[in-house]
Amino acid sequence: MVSESRARCSQANHGCPPCSANLCTPSLCSGLSRLLTGQLCAKELFQRYGVSQRLYDEFLKPLLLVGLFAPPEQISAASMLETFYFYTLAHQADFDVCWCKGSVSELIFKPLVDLIQGLGGRIQGGRLASDLDVNPETGRVQGVIARSRDGSETTYPADAVIFAVGITGMQKLIGASPTLAARPEFRRIMTLQGLDVMATRLWFDRRVETRFPSNVLSGFEETTGGTFFNLNQLQDEYKDVAEGVIAADFYHSNELMALSDEEIVQKVHDTLKICEPGFRDAKVVDSAVLRFSKAVTHFNPGSLQGRPRQWTSFGNVFMAGDWVKDVNHGAKGLSQERAFVTGLTAANLVVKHLGCGEPAKLLDTEPDEPHIALGKELNKRLQSTLSLFGANSLGL
Numbered sequence: 001m002v003s004e005s006r007a008r009c010s011q012a013n014h015g016c017p018p019c020s021a022n023l024c025t026p027s028l029c030s031g032l033s034r035l036l037t038g039q040l041c042a043k044e045l046f047q048r049y050g051v052s053q054r055l056y057d058e059f060l061k062p063l064l065l066v067g068l069f070a071p072p073e074q075i076s077a078a079s080m081l082e083t084f085y086f087y088t089l090a091h092q093a094d095f096d097v098c099w100c101k102g103s104v105s106e107l108i109f110k111p112l113v114d115l116i117q118g119l120g121g122r123i124q125g126g127r128l129a130s131d132l133d134v135n136p137e138t139g140r141v142q143g144v145i146a147r148s149r150d151g152s153e154t155t156y157p158a159d160a161v162i163f164a165v166g167i168t169g170m171q172k173l174i175g176a177s178p179t180l181a182a183r184p185e186f187r188r189i190m191t192l193q194g195l196d197v198m199a200t201r202l203w204f205d206r207r208v209e210t211r212f213p214s215n216v217l218s219g220f221e222e223t224t225g226g227t228f229f230n231l232n233q234l235q236d237e238y239k240d241v242a243e244g245v246i247a248a249d250f251y252h253s254n255e256l257m258a259l260s261d262e263e264i265v266q267k268v269h270d271t272l273k274i275c276e277p278g279f280r281d282a283k284v285v286d287s288a289v290l291r292f293s294k295a296v297t298h299f300n301p302g303s304l305q306g307r308p309r310q311w312t313s314f315g316n317v318f319m320a321g322d323w324v325k326d327v328n329h330g331a332k333g334l335s336q337e338r339a340f341v342t343g344l345t346a347a348n349l350v351v352k353h354l355g356c357g358e359p360a361k362l363l364d365t366e367p368d369e370p371h372i373a374l375g376k377e378l379n380k381r382l383q384s385t386l387s388l389f390g391a392n393s394l395g396l
């Protein structure tokens with residue numbers, strides 16, 4: 001354990017954005033209020049609980065960089081708590097990496113597309129939604145305007161619309177659409193941020209056995225997290241090939257985005273050499289580097305206010321994606337599961353709104369493991385006892 005003064009940094013440098021002037025009443029600025037309103041950053045919460053520097057540096061910071069794709073001072077403490085709870089605490093045995101045993105497009109997207117088309121749906125690729133067509137008399141949305149690659153626009157009639165385009169996609173739409181910009185809930189989306197992510201794949205002249213099929217890359221860049229996956233061990237496709245195939249993803253990769261592909265590949269190889277000595281003699285024979293600028297949700301302190309709910313003031317426009325808030329389901333944080341759940345929920349809202357169609361059945365997450373359920377119950381009782389004396393054990 002390090003000394004308290006080292007483990008806790010001052011309020012001045014923990015990195016949370018300051019409360020905005022209109023929020024900064026004495027009562028709201030208490031830690032608990034800032035936690036509940038999403039203003040408190042994860043780093044400050046760790047410090048308030050006296051988390052040791054070693055636990056912070058070697059476990060919590062790397063875990064947040066790969067779980068919510070940003071360092072703790074840039075993550076809302078509330079989002080951190082719900083994500084850790086969803087990913088690890090409630091079902092510890094499920095905290096693992098799973099890889100699709102084959103191509104995602106063949107095994108997941110193609111069957112989904114076939115199902116939609118089999119039910120009479122049409123999928124229009126190669127164009128971007130650019131605006132909504134609103135009936136001037138009723139104020140209801142009656143169509144979606146989409147722009148093709150050649151710049152031509154087509155209006156598709158619609159009884160209801162679901163936006164599932166991520167934060168950055170939505171911001172581009174709002175920026176170009178006076179119809180959307182006129183509504184406060186859409187203007188607030190402009191305060192949100194997307195995070196940079198990079199995905200790399202390296203082919204080596206030989207296979208390298210690693211201690212674990214996947215692992216977290218920590219401490220190589222101050223604010224960038226990473227993971228590597230040994231695809232020879234994880235995917236059937238590469239199980240019996242002679243060359244080594246490694247995928248490495250980098251989250252909050254802002255600092256790396258400007259480097260050339262060659263520099264990034266060299267960096268990944270150098271990092272692997274440090275983690276697994278077997279890579280020292282291996283030579284890179286092929287590589288791929290993909291950059292995703294502002295592509296994933298940033299659950300930063302203060303973002304709760306800007307995140308939309310699933311329904312909007314249009315009445316027949318709905319929102320889906322891992323970034324929408326107030327979703328009554330156990331899937332939390334930056335996750336495909338949450339994106340999927342919000343998609344089904346939005347579809348059910350459309351079914352309800354139009355009064356036709358069969359709602360999708362939503363499966364909830366499994367109940368808490370018994371020791372977590374017991375801990376929660378005990379904590380609830382302790383809290384209610386303490387509140388009788390006007391105290392709270394959170395120390396916030």
Ligand SMILES: Cc1cc2nc3c(=O)[nH]c(=O)nc-3n(C[C@H](O)[C@H](O)[C@H](O)COP(=O)(O)OP(=O)(O)OC[C@H]3O[C@@H](n4cnc5c(N)ncnc54)[C@H](O)[C@@H]3O)c2cc1C
Nearest residue numbers: 128129164165166169197199249321322334335336337339
């Ligand atoms: C490298 C990486 C690794 C990840 N690993 C995991 C993991 O292991 N487990 C996990 O659960 N999650 C993981 N995630 C997160 C997961 O991918 C996201 O949570 C999920 O994709 C969010 O889904 P979404 O539908 O909200 O948004 P997105 O998947 O971002 O989809 C939005 C789509 O809308 C499109 N679009 C944007 N604008 C328009 C427009 N105007 N018109 C039409 N289309 C538009 C975009 O092109 C995009 O295809 C990972 C993400 C990355 C980048």
